[in-house]
């Protein structure tokens with residue numbers, strides 16, 4: 508398959524996730540970075556492009572310039588898609604403009620800084636017919652997909668309860684905000700949106716719960732809090748209801764000391780409990796009442812895994828894959844479908860616009876619930 512030629516927006520010097528996207532796209536093997544508007548100032552954008560060896564002629568000073576000049580190139584040279592890895596307030600403007608210029612979009616989560624801006628992206632996709640993938644990274648892990656297959660098979664009965672947490676400690680001190688590029692925009696509602704940690708990592712937790720159960724979060728009762736002097740949540744917890752009748756709890760915090768990137772999920776069905784933890788992503792534990800606990804291992808040679816789960820792994824068991832490969836699986840699947848491969852029946856291999864819009868509704872409901880004193884709010 509011919510690689511998808513893409514341009515990156517964001518991901519300049521000192522940025523976090525842009526480099527991860529570039530590495531993931533390279534691992535996926537069906538993407539080729541050919542252009543970029545990598546930073547918010549033209550000088551830094553150019554210097555950032557030079558640093559990663561981007562063609563100077565296609566290293567642009569702004570995303571608007573990139574879209575205009577790329578659209579004017581011959582069809583077999585111009586970019587086909589953009590990857591948007593800017594802070595949340597800078598997702599909707601380039602995403603909408605890119606689709607209007609004829610490009611497909613891969614954008615990081617949360618979809619936007621507000622539900623209204625997320626809806627504007629969805630409207631632009633409907634208007635232009637362009638495609639969008641959202642990088643809810645954790646659904647790219649093999650054993651997360653396997654857990655989804657096992658739950659949907661019905662062999663364990665219905666989902667009774669989900670407990671999902673995503674907790675970190677990198678904002679646990681007041682001084683953590685000083686001189687920290689990643690922190691600066693995340694605690695600023697003008698850039699992050701009205702949600703803080705709930706938007707940054709709570710959306711991943713909610714997406715993971717919905718992905719594995721195959722159900723929707725329908726209502727939420729949340730309490731969001733923050734350290735003194737901060738404007739938006741850095742810590743919060745919620746009860747939620749699932750469309751299948753099950754219940755859940757969700758914790759999202761960036762101030763819990765000792766937790767590094769602790770995304771963990773427990774899914775309790777009538778006859779088994781499934782447990783997956785992002786910091787140990789290559790095992791899935793399944794507990795039963797009447798037989799010993801099972802440990803399922805990831806690996807391209809573990810024949811007990813579903814065929815499509817085997818197909819997205821690159822190394823045999825015991826040679827651990829992780830975050831970058833999970834991200835690469837998202838790029839791989841989206842790229843194949845942009846080239847015309849049919850989307851698999853169960854799920855396309857990346858979070859869709861609908862999935863990401865659900866995340867934005869989850870945020871709106873969580874914020875409203877907390878503001879009103881932790882009452883139940885429907886999504």
Ligand SMILES: NC(=O)c1ccc[n+]([C@@H]2O[C@H](COP(=O)([O-])OP(=O)(O)OC[C@H]3O[C@@H](n4cnc5c(N)ncnc54)[C@H](O)[C@@H]3O)[C@@H](O)[C@H]2O)c1
Nearest residue numbers: 517518519522523524545546547592593594595615616644
């Ligand atoms: N999927 C994941 O696991 C994951 C992890 C981290 C971050 N993210 C998401 O990725 C996005 C970026 O987060 P980050 O931590 O990399 O932030 P960051 O601050 O490290 O990087 C943001 C980059 O965007 C650039 N930028 C800002 N405005 C721009 C503009 N107008 N034009 C071009 N570039 C511009 C900045 O210069 C910087 O290079 C956020 O939406 C965040 O929620 C996702």
